[in-house]
Amino acid sequence: MYQDIKEILYTQEQLAERVKEIGAQITRDYAGKEVALASVLRGSYIFMADLSRAIQLPVTVDFMAVSSYGAGTVSSGQVEIKKDLSDSIEGKHLIIVEDILDSGNTLFYLMDVLRARKPASIRICTLMDKPERRTKPISADYVGFEIPDAFVVGYGLDYNEKYRNLPYVGILEPSVYGGK
Ligand code: IMP
Ligand code: MG
Numbered sequence: 001m002y003q004d005i006k007e008i009l010y011t012q013e014q015l016a017e018r019v020k021e022i023g024a025q026i027t028r029d030y031a032g033k034e035v036a037l038a039s040v041l042r043g044s045y046i047f048m049a050d051l052s053r054a055i056q057l058p059v060t061v062d063f064m065a066v067s068s069y070g071a072g073t074v075s076s077g078q079v080e081i082k083k084d085l086s087d088s089i090e091g092k093h094l095i096i097v098e099d100i101l102d103s104g105n106t107l108f109y110l111m112d113v114l115r116a117r118k119p120a121s122i123r124i125c126t127l128m129d130k131p132e133r134r135t136k137p138i139s140a141d142y143v144g145f146e147i148p149d150a151f152v153v154g155y156g157l158d159y160n161e162k163y164r165n166l167p168y169v170g171i172l173e174p175s176v177y178g179g180k
Contacts, residue, residue: 004163005153005170010145012167015127015155018144019047022125023054025142026095034058036092036119038085040106041065042164043099046156047127047144051097062087066106079109094119098126099157101143104136111138128152128169151177 010018026035035055039048041063052059065083094114101107107124114122125142132149151174153159154166159177163170 002166002170004173004176005166006173007171008168009147009150009152009171010155010169015144015169016050019050019127020054022142022144023051023056026051026125027056030055030057030093033093034060036060036062036087036089036094037097038062038064038089038094038114039097040099040110041083043157044097044127046164047099048097051125060087060092062089064110066110079106081113089114089117089119092119094122095142096122096124098124098140100128100130100147100152101126101138101140102130102133104134104138107140108136108138127155151179 035057037048037052037059039045039061042065048061052061062085063083064081064085067080067082096107096110096114098107111122123141126140127144129140129143129146130149131146150171151159152169153163153172154169156164157169158164159172
């Protein structure tokens with residue numbers, strides 16, 4: 001195993017299996033409808049690619065980028081839209097695709113912004129959820145895995161922009177970010 005990774009939390013196979021299940025669930029829940037997926041870059045790019053292919057409905061994909069973290073492992077609480085969606089979401093069945101729901105700052109803010117654009121419906125799909133860390137009243141409609149309070153990387157998730165390309169999700173060795 002890569003020396004910076006303390007422990008593998010979810011293997012490539014476990015991720016693929018769970019993403020398939022969520023895709024099937026969304027396919028059932030939105031039967032007969034068209035779904036607009038909007039992913040929050042960059043952490044969810046791999047999840048978005050896999051999830052979109054696991055949904056057997058007409059789907060559109062769009063992307064936005066926000067920043068809430070500096071170069072650390074704790075949210076700064078400040079959310080800024082760095083790149084907005086390209087298309088209108090008015091009247092659409094929107095699913096926000098996130099990598100991880102942590103403090104909830106990012107999605108709490110985004111939900112407000114996106115609701116104001118009058119989608120027909122709006123739901124949140126997150127690959128991972130750290131409920132222990134929540135400081136904002138927000139929860140996801142689709143959750144891949146509930147995880148403990150640890151800093152994870154891989155399958156799109158980074159620490160200082162690295163580790164996104166690991167095919168699994170692993171807990172980062174705390175010494176990498178000066179923790180214990
Ligand atoms: P929140 O605003 O605190 O909910 O943070 C959400 C964002 O922080 C996620 O979309 C991730 O980009 C990032 N984040 C939170 N926890 C982790 C982690 O364990 N590893 C990598 N990124 C994380
Ligand atoms: Mg993110």
